[in-house]
Amino acid sequence: MWIQSALLERHGFRHAFTDRTGGVSAAPFDSLNLARNVGDDAEAVEANHRxxxxxxxxxPAPLHEVSQVHGTRVRELRSGEDARRVRAEEADALIARDGQAVAVRVADCVPVLVADRTTGAVAAVHAGWRGTADGVLPAAVHALAPVSPSDLLVALGPHIRPAAFEVGGEVIERxxxxxxGTDPEVRGHAKPHADLAVVLRAQLAALGVPESNVEDVGGCTFAEAERFFSFRRDGKLSGRQAGVIVARSLGRAALP
Incomplete structure (x- = not known):
């Protein structure tokens, strides 16, 4: 049903990178589809969320989500906000600070989960190639301020890996x-292939986040059809998995 980051787990952050298994949706969205806008049965999607x-x-608290648009806007949750209203807003990163669960939906893009081990604040970031190129992850880190980069824990979730991610030369340049100083192009193919994770790691390093505080949990959404949804592989018939993280409740002590 999901993959976890040993790094986030070790510091007591509840989180998950869901896969496509363990839900109730029928094919082609079988079975843990978490997207409401792909043509899946609405009741099945709500059951999956539950x-x-x-x-x-x-x-019974909800997963707080936004309407993702491959941009760089960061939405910070306030206490008691209605999840349905937040869901209608356009953004590509969500920040929570007091026990709320935030999620981003993906089907090839990189779900990035960020946690401040001192304050308990968290961010869920949707990083496709456009968002990565435009700096959505640095924007989310800055929005967590005040924060010490050495206190940030970052997990990169399953996404399309370089062997499957053929792109145009203009994407490589962006x-x-x-x-x-970082080369995102993976050579050895007839056409350019890109590595999103290497760019995200470089952006985090430039912000001062230690390499030891960043974990990639693995998984290729394109190559592992039984395990993950992939828009590039399945097009409009693809569901969405998610990266989900829960902020530590205010007043709860940090783990060492």
Missing amino acids: RVVAALGVA LRAAAP
Whole structure:
């Protein structure tokens, strides 16, 4: 049903990178589709959401999400906000600070979960190639301020890996500009292939986040059809998995 980051788990942050298993949706959205806008049965999607929040131990609280647009806007949650209203807003990162669960939906893009081990604040970030090139992850980190980069824990979730991620030369150039000194192009293919994770790691390093505080949990959404949804592989018939993280409640002590 999901993958976890040993790094986030070790510091007591409830979180998950869901896969496509363990839900109730029928094919082609079988079975843990968490997207409401892909043509799946609405009741099945809501049932899938309930399974996730129950497994995370936050039920009956909802997963707070936004309308993702491949941009860089960061939305910070306020206490008591209505999840349906937040869901209608356009953004690509969510920040929570007091026991709320935030999620981003993906089907090839990189779900990034960020946690401040001192304050307990968290961010869920949707980083496709456009968002990565435009700096959505640095924007989310800055929005967590005040924060010490050495206190941040970051997990990169399953996404399309370089062997499957063929792109145009202009995409390579935009990604290269987003992380000067880093080469996102993976050679050995007839056409350019891009590595999003190497750019995201370089952006985090430029912000002062230690390499030891960043974990990639693995998984290729394109190559592992039985395990993950992939828009590039399945097009409009693809569901969405999610990266989900729960902020530590105010007043709860940090783990060492």
